[in-house]
Amino acid sequence: xxxxxxxxxxxxxxxxxxxxxxxxxxxxxxxxxxxxxxxxxxxxxxxxxxxxxxxxxxxxxxxxxxxxxxxxxxxxxxxxxxxxxxxxxxxxxxxxxxxxxxxxxxxxxxxxxxxxxxxxxxxxxxxxxxxxxxxxxxxxxxxxxxxxxxxxxxxxxxx
Numbered sequence: 001x002x003x004x005x006x007x008x009x010x011x012x013x014x015x016x017x018x019x020x021x022x023x024x025x026x027x028x029x030x031x032x033x034x035x036x037x038x039x040x041x042x043x044x045x046x047x048x049x050x051x052x053x054x055x056x057x058x059x060x061x062x063x064x065x066x067x068x069x070x071x072x073x074x075x076x077x078x079x080x081x082x083x084x085x086x087x088x089x090x091x092x093x094x095x096x097x098x099x100x101x102x103x104x105x106x107x108x109x110x111x112x113x114x115x116x117x118x119x120x121x122x123x124x125x126x127x128x129x130x131x132x133x134x135x136x137x138x139x140x141x142x143x144x145x146x147x148x149x150x151x152x153x154x155x156x157x158x159x
Contacts, residue, residue: 004106004114010099018122033084
């Protein structure tokens with residue numbers, strides 16, 4: 001079963017923030033492994049794209065410097081592997097830098113199931129934080145009637 005990190009946007013009312021939550025699947029990213037720069041661009045991780053390009057260029061330069069271009073390619077594969085393994089964590093870190101907050105982690109098979117479990121947990125959380133209702137006992141709320149009564153009608157007592 002996969003786990004999804006739930007991130008809440010900055011600002012707004014608590015109800016709006018709960019409705020605009022983003023679910024990020026925590027796990028390996030195959031597209032991040034195959035095409036790391038495109039995957040990073042797709043998720044708007046600008047700083048990470050620049051660092052990945054610089055690392056791949058540096059590794060390629062090292063491979064050319066030692067006259068073994070295969071070494072440069074294999075070292076570039078390390079960048080791809082890192083993006084595949086840690087890509088989702090980079091997305092979470094980028095959202096945190098933008099002011100988003102962690103709500104928690106939801107375990108589910110698919111994103112729609114994670115959304116359902118999150119919605120149920122969020123409503124339970126809002127119900128639990130709602131102000132407590134004070135219950136007044138009926139004996140103290142209604143004055144006692146000393147006359148005989150039958151239903152809502154009171155009858156005078158006989159002398």
